[in-house]
Amino acid sequence: MDELEELRQKKLQQLQQQYQQQAEQEQMKKQLISKLLDQKARERLANLRLANPELAEKAEQVIIYMSQSGQLRGVISDELLKQILMKLTEKRETKITRK
Template sequence: MSDIEEIRRKRMQQLQQQAQQQSVDAESQERMRQEMEMQKKQAMMQILTPEARSRLANIRLTKPEFVDQIELQLIQLAQMGRVQSKITDDQLKELLKKVAGQKREINISWR
């Protein structure tokens, strides 16, 4: 019986180590995600005026994926040096119209 108990004890120990490792991995991933969010936020503060940031924050409430896409595009433009000054609210509106206009509308007509 002691062999079975020894196997159980070792297996339990392995499972506990795996759980601890997964916990550490999850914590490090969360830290990395938070760090990336902070970097993105700082980049947006450098790229956008306060009014434009406010507009994006409002849009994020309804379309978070869309705003993430816009933010990534803005960061890429800034990294390529194509953003000369801060993007104003009016410029952001134009950009949003262009990006939103690219999506297809599906019309269903009943006969």
């Protein structure tokens, strides 16, 4: 029984560490996003997160990527955020040609 209890404790510790790391990464991401966006863009992203969490997550990833790759100069305005969101939501046209 002692070995089983030890394994459970180790697994529990691993899960707690993993959860803590994820929470820290999420906190760092939020801080970076808040630095990169102006007030209106932050509000838009917060509203989007309520309505469409997946799209908000994609937008955050794109913003962070743009920041890390040096594509951003200054803060992101509401207009630029709108453009990013438009590109993310564009539907690809499917053309079917019959021969």
